[in-house]
Amino acid sequence: MSDRTLPPEALDAWAAALRERFDLTADDLPIALILDLARDVTAGVARPAAPFSAFVAGLVAGRAGGTPDDTRDAVAAVTELARGWQAAGAP
Numbered sequence: 001m002s003d004r005t006l007p008p009e010a011l012d013a014w015a016a017a018l019r020e021r022f023d024l025t026a027d028d029l030p031i032a033l034i035l036d037l038a039r040d041v042t043a044g045v046a047r048p049a050a051p052f053s054a055f056v057a058g059l060v061a062g063r064a065g066g067t068p069d070d071t072r073d074a075v076a077a078v079t080e081l082a083r084g085w086q087a088a089g090a091p
Contacts, residue, residue, distance in 0.1 A: 027068040030075075037075045044082035053078050 006014065015029050037057060038050040045053070060074040061067075 028071075030068070030071060033072065033075055037079055040079045041082040044085050049082075053082065 011031065015031055018024065019026070019029060034054055034057075037054055041050045041053040057071070057074040057078045060077070061071040064070040064074065
């Protein structure tokens with residue numbers, strides 16, 4: 001394991017640190033949802049598109065109101081676009 005690879009417990013610790021630093025709840029940081037988004041964008045578009053797409057999903061969710069439902073909706077929309085990207089034969 002490299003220094004840049006986090007085991008699951010380290011990811012949980014990082015999420016806890018983010019929640020504490022930015023006064024967030026567990027619902028504000030849906031780890032599995034975001035990791036699934038990254039997986040789907042990586043598979044449908046390209047690996048470098050994953051962090052950028054996660055940022056866009058967060059931006060869209062925030063503009064919509066920033067609730068957990070807004071986050072799920074934004075992630076679903078980005079995921080849908082990524083899945084269709086490959087099927088459409090986009091570059």
